[in-house]
Amino acid sequence: MSDEAIIAERAFEEEERNTGSPTSDGCDEQMTSVVEEVEERPELFANREISWVDFNDRVxxxxxxxxxxxxxxxxxxAIYSGNxxxxxxxRVAGLHDQVDAGIDARGPDGLSAADALEAVTERSRDLTVRQAHQFEQKVRPALAEAGIEIISCAECSDADLEQLDRHFREQILPVLTPLAVGPGRPFPYISSLSLSLGVWMRDPDSGGEVFSRVKVPKEVLPRFVAIGDGKFIPLESAMARHIDALFPGMEILHHDVFRVVRDADFTVSDDADDLLRAVENELRRRRFGEVVRLEVGASINSDLRRRLVDWLGLEEEQVFDVEGLLDLSDLWQIYGLEGHSDLRDPPWSPVTPRAFAADGDQKADLFASIREHDLLVHHPxxxxxxxxxxxxxxAVDDPDVLAIKLTVYRTSDDSSLVPSLIEAAERGKQAVCLVELTARFDERRNIEWARALEEAGAHVVHGLPGLKTHAKALVIVRRERQGVRRYVHVGTGNYDAKTSRIYEDVGLFTADPEITSDVAELFNSLTGYGRERQYQQVV
Known part of the structure; x- marks a missing residue:
């Protein structure tokens, strides 16, 4: 039993001894006492940011x-790196903002923003060392044994290098753009999450030394260059082999990889008249956020490292020295290789719930199934x-359906839900969609969906200023012999076909009058003005 539960149980036992049974007033007083006692014990509370690092540790x-x-x-x-x-x-960018603003407010855990920042930075640094070790010492050798070799140029055969050199000349070199730093050439803007090759060189004629940055173009080219027989060379390794081709006549002194991560958080004013336009404006500003983390190769020259830190205006605590490859989120490319079923979890094909399954060539009537009883589904x-x-x-095909209402927080391009809603609007049905424009890192996609829906004639609400609508709800209004009936789906997962095949979530289909009335009222409060009401079933 937790300490909190022990405290609460002791308080109620004391109340029962004094009065025979706990009265409502006594309960309130005792609970207030319990809360006050717990609040004085910060060790009972987990810091939100540290708790998140614990989660990524489990990944x-x-x-x-x-x-x-x-x-x-x-x-x-790959997931760990993306997370x-x-x-x-x-989160870390927000902590930096609080520290820079001199905010020393402490939560129930007793930690200030500076305390939390120091803790999560050091913990993340330790975890990144573990991740690098795991990949370089465990996973990469095991992949090689299984016929998937991620190798450097130094590990290539002559035939491999000949193929790589040809590929570099034809496919990689035309995309590269070196950017030098010098008189009239300030340190270039480095976009967030981009991987770069930093080069320090000397002009043999003048003796002057200069720095140049070359972006590793992994946004347009594969991060791992395939050279046949299951061999892959990191793109930056191929570039480093041919660095003389980028700087003819220069003496290359040092080169290594580095990567920056920028503040991508933004806040939309509660007073914004046009939420969509306000989010678009913030998205444009996002790319120019302050750098919050610099990753460098562990072998980087100390002078080059120091200059990068100075140019980017960072503190030493914001620099992560990484053994081996940077940005392991690109390992999705390796995971996506065809074949190798023996190296994967056994495939799973989701099943259609029995109540919704077709009977031979006859499609099931889902409305009839839901009217008969509620249905709980368990994805994936x-x-x-x-x-x-x-x-x-x-619902789109049914002429008796009058309206379809949906909330969209995150969805995928291969999901049919938003296109179906567009088709419903084009068929003259009332189509309503609340598109949460501030869904983190899905803002642009949601803006595109919102515009497509509006162009089709759907009623679109762009979320509520100051709030993030995370509810997943669907309401279908249908005309039937007994009158108009609502059908509802509510769930824990996004309306996203892709993640529904991966994440574990539950969903409820129901025509229960109390639940459907509650969800309909929820939509009304989200799309219009109104005070909160006491729901019958929905929390």
């Missing part, structure tokens, strides 16, 4: 677990396309 543990199939471990290494980037872009085991998407498709 890394999956990559370290040799019971997990090898390519699945590669996947978890860490987003954490620094938002129950099919998203055979349940949620199938219900919306039937």
């Amino acid at each position: 890394l543990q999956l990559a370290e677990d040799d019971r997990v199939p090898l390519l699945e471990r590669v996947k978890f290494l 860490l980037d987003e954490f620094f872009m938002v 085991y129950d099919s998203f396309s055979g349940s949620v998407e199938r219900l919306v498709e039937q």
Whole structure:
């Protein structure tokens, strides 16, 4: 039993001894006492940011677990890196803002922003060392044994190098743009999450030394260059081999890779008249956020490292020295290689819930199934396309359906839900969609969906200023013999076909009058003005 539970139980036992049974007033007084006692014990509370680092640690543990199939471990290494980037872009950036503003407010855990920043930085640094070790010493050798070699140019055969040299001349060199720093040439803007090659060189004629940055163009070229027979060379390694081709006549003194992560957090004013335009403006400013983390190769020259830190205006605590490859989120490319089924989890094909399954050539009537009884689905085991998407498709085709209302927080390009809503609007049905424009890192996609819906004639609400609508709800209004009936789906997962095949979530289909009335009222409060009401079933 937790300390909090022990305190609460002791308080109620004392009340019962004094009065025979706890009265409502006594309960209030005792609970106030319990709260006050707990608040005086910060060790009972977990800091939000440190707790998140603990979560990412658990992701890394999956990559370290040799019971997990090898390519699945590669996947978890990639997930860990992507998670860490987003954490620094938002959470750590927010801590920096608080420290810079001199805010010393402490939460129930007793930590200031400076305390939390120091803790998560050091913990993240330790985890990144573990991640690098896991990939370089465990996963990469195991991949090589399985026929997937990620190698440097020094490990290539003459035939491999000949193929790589030809590929570099034809495919890589035309894309590269070196940017020198010198008189009239300030240090270039480095976009967030971009990988760069930093080069320090000398002019043999003048003796002057200069720095140049070359972006590793992994946004337009594969990060790992395939040279046949299951061999892959990191793009930056191929560039480093041919660095003389970029700087003819110069003497190359040092070169190494580096990467920056910038503040990507933004705030939209509660007074914004046009939420969509306000979010678009903030997205434009996002790319110019302050640098919150610099990653450098562990072998980088100390002078080059110092100059990068100075040019970017960073503190030493913001620099991460990484052994081996930077940005392991690009390992998704390796995970996505065809074949190697023995290195993956056994495939799983989601099943259509029995109540929604077709009977021979006859499609199931999902409305009849929901009227008969509620249905709870469990993704990814129950099919998203055979349940949620199938219900919306039937609603679009049904002439008795009057309205379809949907909340969109995150969705995928291969999901049929938003296109189905567009089709419903074009068929003259009332189509309503709340598109949460501030869904972190999905803002641009949601803006595109919002515009497409509006152009089709759907009613679109762009979220509420000051609030983030994270609810996942669908309401279908249908005309039936007994009158108008509502059908509802609510769930824990986004209306995203892609993640529904990966993440574990539950969803409820129901025509229960109290629940459907509550969800309809929720939509009314989100799309219009109104005070909160007491819901009957929905929390």
